[in-house]
Amino acid sequence: xxxxxxxxxxxxxxxxxxxxxxxxxxxxxxxxxxxxxxxxxxxxxxxxxxxxxxxxxxxxxxxxxxxxxxxxxxxxxxxxxxxxxxxxxxxxxxxxxxxxxxxxxxxxxxxxxxxxxxxxxxxxxxxxxxxxxxxxxxxxxxxxxxxxxxxxxxxxx
Amino acid sequence: xxxxxxxxxxxxxxxxxxxxxxxxxxxxxxxxxxxxxxxxxxxxxxxxxxxxxxxxxxxxxxxxxxxxxxxxxxxxxxxxxxxxxxxxxxxxxxxxxxxxxxxxxxxxxxxxxxxxxxxxxxxxxxxxxxxxxxxxxxxxxxxxxxxxxxxxxxxxx
DNA sequence: TACGATTCCATTGACGCCCATGATTACCCA
DNA sequence: TGGGTAATCATGGGCGTCAATGGAATCGTA
Numbered sequence: 001x002x003x004x005x006x007x008x009x010x011x012x013x014x015x016x017x018x019x020x021x022x023x024x025x026x027x028x029x030x031x032x033x034x035x036x037x038x039x040x041x042x043x044x045x046x047x048x049x050x051x052x053x054x055x056x057x058x059x060x061x062x063x064x065x066x067x068x069x070x071x072x073x074x075x076x077x078x079x080x081x082x083x084x085x086x087x088x089x090x091x092x093x094x095x096x097x098x099x100x101x102x103x104x105x106x107x108x109x110x111x112x113x114x115x116x117x118x119x120x121x122x123x124x125x126x127x128x129x130x131x132x133x134x135x136x137x138x139x140x141x142x143x144x145x146x147x148x149x150x151x152x153x154x155x156x157x
Numbered sequence: 158x159x160x161x162x163x164x165x166x167x168x169x170x171x172x173x174x175x176x177x178x179x180x181x182x183x184x185x186x187x188x189x190x191x192x193x194x195x196x197x198x199x200x201x202x203x204x205x206x207x208x209x210x211x212x213x214x215x216x217x218x219x220x221x222x223x224x225x226x227x228x229x230x231x232x233x234x235x236x237x238x239x240x241x242x243x244x245x246x247x248x249x250x251x252x253x254x255x256x257x258x259x260x261x262x263x264x265x266x267x268x269x270x271x272x273x274x275x276x277x278x279x280x281x282x283x284x285x286x287x288x289x290x291x292x293x294x295x296x297x298x299x300x301x302x303x304x305x306x307x308x309x310x311x312x313x314x
Numbered sequence: 315t316a317c318g319a320t321t322c323c324a325t326t327g328a329c330g331c332c333c334a335t336g337a338t339t340a341c342c343c344a
Numbered sequence: 345t346g347g348g349t350a351a352t353c354a355t356g357g358g359c360g361t362c363a364a365t366g367g368a369a370t371c372g373t374a
Contacts, residue, residue, distance in 0.1 A: 011354070020354050036159070043297060062303070063274070068215050069200065074273075076299060078292035082271040085164045086181070091331060168364070177364050248321065
């Protein structure tokens with residue numbers, strides 16, 4: 001129904017390493033129209049970014065700012081294209097994470113899918129809980145900073 | 158499948174020097190429609206650039222930016238066209254790298270194929286790992302410069 | 315004939331696809 | 345409103361197919 005990834009779900013990996021993509025995420029992917037799941041390792045977080053064409057587009061946007069054959073383009077493409085993976089989604093809506101992806105996120109026998117609008121993240125459940133706590137703490141700080149701003153001026157300073 | 162080279166794969170050379178092109182790359186090449194594999198030595202990297210018509214096109218674009226009588230054109234053409242080879246792909250999807258190519262990339266008994274969208278690179282596995290570390294570091298810098306765009310936070314879609 | 319190159323088989327292990335199970339949820343109807 | 349039934353979804357397992365790899369057979373040619 002929605003075209004955004006929202007909420008979070010925790011599913012288990014079976015003996016073959018398969019894990020079901022949450023049903024609601026699958027319907028968003030279907031609407032996005034991309035066969036397979038585009039996944040890359042988070043740059044600053046022990047998590048994975050996943051999505052369809054919408055996620056792909058952001059990567060192309062970044063690379064388009066540089067000229068092919070430039071040093072910049074080469075390095076960025078290495079980190080983005082070179083470490084991205086397109087996972088196949090089986091008829092039941094499951095994927096298999098590669099060893100490299102699982103290692104980056106510290107994933108064992110379960111994962112948490114976290115909606116982020118145009119993409120979603122894949123976390124090791126415990127790490128996500130910790131991350132969520134930290135996020136809540138920081139959010140309180142931000143709210144204090146905003147404290148009482150009736151109309152969004154918004155400039156961060 | 159996809160029409161872009163993404164992800165990375167490490168395969169081994171057999172006693173005859175043959176190495177399998179990753180299956181997903183082969184399907185991209187097939188769609189690109191090119192007999193054989195176009196390969197040239199990296200301009201300033203110990204790696205090889207490989208691909209099909211899409212790679213050829215970018216090379217022509219680069220050269221087209223210079224006058225055919227300029228020193229720059231001469232240099233680039235020497236580096237790109239002059240070191241290019243068209244490798245045959247056997248029925249199993251394997252290629253054999255020439256000694257010149259292997260020497261340039263320092264390739265021994267294994268290679269890593271790295272997707273770069275319209276082309277892919279061929280690396281000696283250890284060298285690629287080091288290069289990837291550098292690329293990730295660089296991407297963090299660029300991400301800061303672009304203000305979080307690299308995390309795919311700001312898709313305008 | 316001998317060597318290099320190319321094609322043809324064979325093996326092994328991973329992966330994709332199909333079907334089964336259990337459990338929860340949504341739905342229908344008396 | 346309560347009960348029952350159908351639908352959906354996460355999960356598990358069996359099995360055929362394909363990819364990566366190794367080695368043998370064949371062809372062309374010096």
